């Protein structure tokens with residue numbers, strides 16, 4: 725499919741939140757992302773799928789400049805959020821990461837209390853003027869992450885003492901506490917049991933009311949359950965992008981079909 729078709733299929737109805745044009749990523753001599761252009765919609769869950777090593781996480785990390793932290797990574801092309809070039813030298817990556825939150829594969833709470841995990845971002849970005857305001861942000865974030873009831877009586881206990889599924893929801897609360905506009909999730913359920921996975925998936929569905937959510941997943945069932953748009957990557961290229969229902973039932977590219985029917989990957 726050419727770029728324009730892809731974009732046309734993707735931009736019906738909702739507004740574009742993230743616009744990537746001709747993005748290439750190299751790690752030294754490895755060409756990990758090859759001329760990827762895509763428009764990601766606001767208030768939508770977009771799934772990135774594809775075989776291991778196809779570049780899903782690399783592309784995801786371009787969206788909040790996490791690849792900047794990898795010495796050998798070189799990123800070329802243009803990525804805009806609400807029309808603003810996120811690689812403009814004027815953009816502070818720390819501020820950008822407050823606006824573009826990220827949740828990782830393994831829950832990674834800080835070795836701090838549950839309260840301080842969530843309060844960390846608002847504190848460093850000066851989002852609360854008083855203790856009461858900070859308390860309010862922490863409660864609101866924990867509620868949004870559907871974990872408030874489980875932790876409200878133990879806010880001063882360490883975040884690392886929670887179960888894996890609770891830790892991941894705490895990390896989601898931490899990510900939403902800075903009022904991001906985009907939430908990037910890199911296989912957020914891979915370390916969770918089926919019950920915790922279901923809770924996080926339900927949460928992702930609610931989060932899309934406020935955010936543009938982009939999720940990397942190895943599970944096609946999960947992509948089908950949580951996303952409205954799906955992007956299929958193969959060997960560093962974006963092969964196909966469109967409505968999740970279309971990608972899974974009538975893919976246009978034979979590589980997509982092979983992947984979803986289990987013949988590659």
Ligand SMILES: Nc1ncnc2c1ncn2[C@@H]1O[C@H](COP(=O)(O)OP(=O)(O)OP(=O)(O)O)[C@@H](O)[C@H]1O
Nearest residue numbers: 751754756774775776777778779780781782783794
């Ligand atoms: N930090 C790094 N240094 C060097 N090469 C890397 C680095 N991270 C990824 N790569 C390479 O870039 C390519 C894409 O990797 P990436 O992790 O983005 O793929 P992926 O689709 O997310 O894979 P998986 O599904 O296995 O997590 C691979 O060839 C990988 O080996």
